[in-house]
Ligand SMILES: Nc1nc2c(ncn2[C@@H]2O[C@H](COP(=O)(O)OP(=O)(O)OP(=O)(O)O)[C@@H](O)[C@H]2O)c(=O)[nH]1
């Protein structure tokens with residue numbers, strides 16, 4: 001059962017109704033759920049993908065966007081390996097709230113976390129309120145990767161999660177090499193500095 | 205047959221030797237015997253064949269009979285076909301007659317109902333009137349109108365009209381009477397008319413009216429309860445949880461109402477109606493719980509406290525006096541968790557009641573799934589749930605603050621008690637974490653528990669483990685030694701002053717060791733905490749769905765993973781200890797080995813027996829060294845200490861052995877020394893020491909050889925259960941340390957592929973033959989003839 005090499009935590013955040021749950025269900029179950037109700041608290045899903053022949057398990061935490069769940073959802077930031085901040089390209093307020101979300105991320109998330117800005121509902125071309133280039137520039141300023149998706153049309157959804165899995169796997173491999181190197185050089189060294197306490201990403 | 209005899213004949217030509225001919229004859233005899241046997245069998249079957257012949261005329265007769273039979277059967281079947289089609293026609297006719305009779309009966313009933321309902325209404329016998337209407341409603345009016353003369357003014361038409369009128373009248377009466385009964389609190393009449401609604405096709409209306417009546421009762425009760433709650437004096441035992449109590453009373457009231465009236469609804473309205481009723485009741489529940497929770501927020505100053513907590517959490521610059529005192533939040537959090545636990549219990553009750561009822565009413569799986577979704581939606585989106593979600597959110601923020609503040613406080617007030625191995629912060633911090641997570645558990649909110657588990661991990665890693673790191677980073681005062689300290693104290697006492705720097709060193713040392721112990725105990729505490737929380741969740745959250753338990757599982761396993769962070773701390777601490785204390789202390793003791801001659805005479809050897817040159821002193825030294833730590837380290841850390849000590853000894857001693865030369869007696873002496881050392885270390889730990897000394901033991905074995913050829917008894921195919929930890933190159937190196945051996949002739953067999961036995965047979969007594977092919981190519985001369 002537990003035949004995976006790495007386990008990563010991916011946490012989705014963003015205003016209520018921007019389509020976080022739909023993105024997750026599109027990716028994990030390959031469907032677009034009709035009449036998706038608002039998420040209560042946090043939902044949890046597992047998906048295993050293969051990156052360069054290595055099994056990688058993604059633990060996806062889909063948080064509720066409604067304000068009253070904020071203190072619950074915040075508790076998941078710290079152990080996240082990747083954070084996906086979602087807004088709705090056809091809803092200006094969901095874009096206007098981004099600085100608030102980024103503020104929260106700065107406060108709670110680990111410094112090593114990979115962050116993605118995702119503009120969802122790209123199928124709603126006629127109702128678009130946020131031009132892609134504006135969002136892209138914003139993402140650049142915030143040092144985030146950017147992607148527009150449509151959970152409805154299955155556009156870029158797989159790509160989003162696979163890119164994340166790939167990047168995290170690469171990071172984990174680099175860490176392994178790094179720690180092998182440092183443990184080798186530890187032998188005989190007189191003052192060893194502590195290894196960073198950042199949560200290890202390796203499967204446990 | 206012919207072919208075979210031909211070939212046989214030609215074969216005959218080839219039979220040239222006597223032997224062949226005899227063999228051929230033998231074969232022919234065998235075959236003759238076989239053919240004879242076959243013939244006998246065939247002859248036995250001959251009478252049967254004759255019998256068959258006589259049967260041929262009979263077969264002809266049977267054929268004729270069969271043809272006749274077939275004709276008869278086909279005739280019979282046509283006949284049967286004819287008869288059955290007639291029967292079918294009869295059946296049809298009969299069923300039509302039945303329907304016809306049913307219609308007649310219906311018309312008759314209709315007439316009976318029309319008359320009956322009038323009299324019943326006149327007699328105010330509403331049950332009877334309703335029964336007539338019920339019968340009438342069960343008839344298919346359209347069909348009846350088609351099957352009889354129902355033209356305007358006919359008797360049938362008049363009947364229908366009268367019945368419709370009666371139905372309307374009865375509906376009006378029942379509504380009016382029900383309201384009147386409610387108005388004057390006539391419970392019997394309320395129930396009487398409640399039962400009539402479904403008979404006259406007014407299920408929905410009946411349930412709505414009845415629910416409204418029940419809601420009014422609930423509301424009265426809730427008002428009374430609220431008055432009692434608000435007048436509870438502050439000193440009352442339940443004052444701290446009075447709103448949770450009031451909410452509980454509301455839920456109990458609803459549960460009682462359901463308990464009492466569910467059978468009534470099921471009996472008179474049929475299964476599947478509880479959902480509708482519960483929807484009505486839930487509206488009242490929402491209204492009343494909102495009132496209670498509003499009072500709760502006001503009376504407990506919730507908003508203000510939340511604001512203070514938020515400020516204290518996010519404005520790190522706030523001084524401790526400006527921050528809200530975490531203990532002040534204790535009662536508030538207790539009440540919030542109790543409120544949620546009650547609400548959770550209640551919603552579970554509601555769900556169960558509705559689902560059980562729907563289960564009976566629906567068979568179709570799709571419909572069941574749809575029902576479940578509807579019920580879930582009612583429960584998760586009702587005002588009560590929304591309010592509770594809000595409160596749990598508030599609670600999490602308060603609890604996070606509480607845990608963070610209290611753990612930080614425990615760390616800052618850390619006390620080292622000389623009589624204990626760990627300092628106060630470990631017990632205190634874990635007590636707090638456990639208290640907080642268990643309080644979250646008591647709320648029955650899975651998301652709440654998960655959030656607190658996440659926070660617990662953060663706080664243990666950041667506020668707690670980081671402190672341990674920082675303390676270990678300061679290091680262990682190097683070169684520290686008790687006897688040395690003792691001497692210093694003595695000398696300084698002589699001079700009449702106690703040097704405070706020694707005091708400092710002592711303090712620093714204790715702090716370091718205590719921190720190591722703290723880290724070790726923390727690992728254990730985390731595992732214990734995880735285990736006990738797992739047990740608790742299994743007990744309290746056994747009912748949750750897969751999704752919920754998967755979340756709990758994941759968060760709990762994250763908590764377990766925090767213990768590896770403490771293992772990292774330990775590793776770091778020991779590396780500090782190694783370089784700062786262990787190495788400097790051990791080096792001189794181990795290097796003393798170099799000054800002991802291992803190239804010795806019999807006399808030296810027996811002299812060593814009496815006056816041990818090295819190992820006894822060494823053992824006394826490390827024993828003294830270990831004793832100073834034994835009482836101040838946890839058993840886990842003490843074992844780690846011995847592990848590190850053993851490592852240090854083996855690496856250093858190996859190096860020193862390589863720098864020494866041995867003769868046979870010297871080898872024996874070293875073997876003795878090693879045995880004493882291993883024996884001592886084994887006696888002071890539960891750790892398996894022998895394995896760590898495997899390389900040194902093997903060196904001793906080699907140095908102890910009488911002749912090089914004995915090496916062959918240990919190496920290669922003869923090694924038996926012994927696995928070599930030394931590489932072939934090392935073995936050679938060790939061999940070269942033996943003076944006598946290395947001056948003898950070493951050679952490589954020119955024919956390395958010949959087995960050992962043969963080598964010995966060839967009489968080369970002192971040939972070392974190591975079977976690894978790579979060795980053969982190595983340059984042996986360096987250790988050989990030199
Ligand atoms: N057109 C379009 N509609 C979408 C898309 N993704 C989601 N929606 C719709 O947006 C609404 C909200 O989607 P959810 O996935 O529930 O949103 P959410 O972010 O999970 O909301 P919360 O759980 O309340 O935080 C639903 O009605 C979806 O049908 C999309 O890609 N295109």
Ligand SMILES: [Mg+2]
Nearest residue numbers: 020021038039
């Ligand atoms: Mg959602």
